[in-house]
Amino acid sequence: MIQRPTHALTGRTQSLLEVDLANHADGLTEALSGKSVLVIGGAGSIGSETVSLLAYYPLRHLVIVDQDENGLARLTRRLRGHPKTLRAESITTLPYDFGSAVFHASMNRLPAFDFVLNFAALKHVRSEKDTLTTFQMLDTNILKPARLLDWLESHSPSARYFSVSTDKAANPVSFMGASKRVMEHVTFQKTNTDAFESGATSARFANVAYSAGSLLESFVQRIETDTPLAAPDGIKRFFMTLEESGEFCLLASILGEAGQIYIPDLDPQAHLIEMRTAAEVFLSANGYSAEIYALEQQDQAFRDFDRLKADKKWPLILTPSDTAGEKPYEEFVGSNESLLPGPFSALNAVPYTSELSQSALVELIEKLEYYSISSQLETLTSDDLTDWIAAIEPAFRESHIRSDRSLDDRI
Numbered sequence: 001m002i003q004r005p006t007h008a009l010t011g012r013t014q015s016l017l018e019v020d021l022a023n024h025a026d027g028l029t030e031a032l033s034g035k036s037v038l039v040i041g042g043a044g045s046i047g048s049e050t051v052s053l054l055a056y057y058p059l060r061h062l063v064i065v066d067q068d069e070n071g072l073a074r075l076t077r078r079l080r081g082h083p084k085t086l087r088a089e090s091i092t093t094l095p096y097d098f099g100s101a102v103f104h105a106s107m108n109r110l111p112a113f114d115f116v117l118n119f120a121a122l123k124h125v126r127s128e129k130d131t132l133t134t135f136q137m138l139d140t141n142i143l144k145p146a147r148l149l150d151w152l153e154s155h156s157p158s159a160r161y162f163s164v165s166t167d168k169a170a171n172p173v174s175f176m177g178a179s180k181r182v183m184e185h186v187t188f189q190k191t192n193t194d195a196f197e198s199g200a201t202s203a204r205f206a207n208v209a210y211s212a213g214s215l216l217e218s219f220v221q222r223i224e225t226d227t228p229l230a231a232p233d234g235i236k237r238f239f240m241t242l243e244e245s246g247e248f249c250l251l252a253s254i255l256g257e258a259g260q261i262y263i264p265d266l267d268p269q270a271h272l273i274e275m276r277t278a279a280e281v282f283l284s285a286n287g288y289s290a291e292i293y294a295l296e297q298q299d300q301a302f303r304d305f306d307r308l309k310a311d312k313k314w315p316l317i318l319t320p321s322d323t324a325g326e327k328p329y330e331e332f333v334g335s336n337e338s339l340l341p342g343p344f345s346a347l348n349a350v351p352y353t354s355e356l357s358q359s360a361l362v363e364l365i366e367k368l369e370y371y372s373i374s375s376q377l378e379t380l381t382s383d384d385l386t387d388w389i390a391a392i393e394p395a396f397r398e399s400h401i402r403s404d405r406s407l408d409d410r411i
Contacts, residue, residue, distance in 0.1 A: 199258025
């Protein structure tokens with residue numbers, strides 16, 4: 001059985017949120033009893049972990065939306081196959097795109113929600129391939145959440161809204177990070193009105209170890225297929241476990257203070273881990289030592305594979321950090337942001353503040369609306385999209401790391 005040494009990466013043998021969950025157990029039960037919760041993107045790694053916690057509170061109705069039909073099936077089997085008794089009175093899974101007409105038609109049939117948690121996103125820097133894939137990222141991460149909040153304003157004005165952001169929204173260098181930063185603007189500016197009674201919270205994450213689509217998940221796949229591992233050289237990341245990601249979102253969404261972006265209380269000196277080290281730790285846990293190869297030695301790594309494996313070694317190809325939007329290290333707090341303690345011992349809060357004019361945000365959303373249905377979409381350039389983002393986040397024009405190479409060009 002392939003080992004996933006998460007504790008060796010996090011440096012923790014118990015959950016980062018264990019104490020907070022114990023301290024706020026009664027508060028969570030009180031807040032969720034008899035309530036209706038909508039979870040969008042609930043079949044993904046983080047969303048499903050959060051759903052797997054929510055389902056064991058005495059909810060009136062838990063509605064889970066995700067266009068990944070297979071993911072919803074896996075989640076349902078996971079919930080129904082657990083020995084612990086589900087406490088939610090009703091659980092509904094719906095295979096919808098949350099930006100579609102059928103989603104809104106279906107939701108309009110349901111009573112108002114008390115909590116709405118949005119996990120839907122294009123979350124990979126690698127999606128910055130060309131103008132059209134980047135536009136799709138802006139559509140998913142900015143336009144659709146804006147439409148969702150406009151709908152909630154009339155359907156569920158009392159709902160507390162929560163959206164997952166990313167560490168890459170702090171001083172963004174990629175379109176993914178920048179789109180998530182703009183998503184934060186959308187989240188808080190649209191909910192900071194009299195129309196929304198309960199406001200919103202958000203969360204910036206560390207890397208979730210071995211989550212779907214992650215580099216660490218690829219380590220598992222490559223062990224299974226007898227393929228050399230690859231990791232970017234000189235790149236450092238914070239790590240959380242899948243279980244911690246769900247606990248983080250549960251606390252921040254249900255008991256967090258409105259207007260706050262929550263971040264894990266992790267020390268860069270103690271908790272930033274090089275991806276090379278993560279690969280070496282993984283191989284060691286599975287009985288191999290790493291044999292290092294440079295990218296230009298890739299073919300040799302494949303030729304040497306059988307001999308190395310017989311000696312309990314595994315090729316590890318280190319790739320240069322030369323792709324679009326690739327940030328060398330993680331940070332959670334932007335250059336113009338402050339950090340405050342929150343109600344949780346393991347989480348800090350970044351209060352949302354911005355001098356952004358509402359008109360600038362409206363103009364961006366109108367452009368996204370127009371081009372999402374326009375025959376002129378293919379005329380857009382990367383510079384056009386950069387200009388749109390820079391109108392909201394001026395520093396992005398200089399901080400954006402451009403490259404002719406994307407992560408898809410790597411082994």
